[in-house]
Amino acid sequence: MLQASEFWNFSVSLYAAESVKHQCLLLQNQFNLNVNVLLLCCFLDKRKEQLSEADMFVLLEVISDNQIELAAFREQRIKNRGTVQYQSLLKEELNIEKQQQALLVDALNTLNMRQWHNTNIRVYIQSLFPVLTDQLKIEIETLIEATNKQQLELEKMEHKPLI
Numbered sequence: 001m002l003q004a005s006e007f008w009n010f011s012v013s014l015y016a017a018e019s020v021k022h023q024c025l026l027l028q029n030q031f032n033l034n035v036n037v038l039l040l041c042c043f044l045d046k047r048k049e050q051l052s053e054a055d056m057f058v059l060l061e062v063i064s065d066n067q068i069e070l071a072a073f074r075e076q077r078i079k080n081r082g083t084v085q086y087q088s089l090l091k092e093e094l095n096i097e098k099q100q101q102a103l104l105v106d107a108l109n110t111l112n113m114r115q116w117h118n119t120n121i122r123v124y125i126q127s128l129f130p131v132l133t134d135q136l137k138i139e140i141e142t143l144i145e146a147t148n149k150q151q152l153e154l155e156k157m158e159h160k161p162l163i
Contacts, residue, residue: 001109007039007040007101007105008098008101010043011036011043013150013154014042014151015039016150017149017150017153022146023142023143023146024039027140027143030139031136034063034067036063036097036104037059037063038121038124040059040108041119041123041124042151044113044120045119045120045121046151048115049113049114050113050114050118050120050123051113051120052123053126055113058111059104059108062103066096066103069096070096070100073089077093125140
């Protein structure tokens with residue numbers, strides 16, 4: 001059974017790469033994609049587990065109320081950029097993100113996933129956009145490349161001898 005902390009730790013490590021962060025935020029801001037769902041897709045790809053489009057709709061439904069709360073909170077934080085409240089708002093937003101990840105993991109643990117054969121990011125995108133624009137295709141491929149590169153770097157660090 002998957003633990004929320006395992007997904008959170010993976011997400012923090014992957015998102016630490018500036019290229020991954022940049023692409024996730026670009027996809028969030030320009031195409032209204034959910035960063036936590038994108039990170040979950042990467043996490044499941046690493047585990048060689050595949051979601052179906054139906055699974056994706058279940059996950060999106062489970063987080064829909066939380067996503068509304070998160071979007072409103074994010075908007076409030078952005079409006080307060082440069083104020084003394086900004087850091088506390090950012091911290092609270094991260095707590096809401098963490099709650100959303102826990103909701104995703106709880107729902108994920110109820111699903112019967114199959115063996116991996118396509119990136120989950122592509123399943124996510126195809127479930128929302130039946131016809132992809134060239135720009136969205138480019139941004140998705142850029143994110144997949146960035147996440148693959150970061151995951152390789154993280155694996156190297158895990159296997160590096162401590163001297």
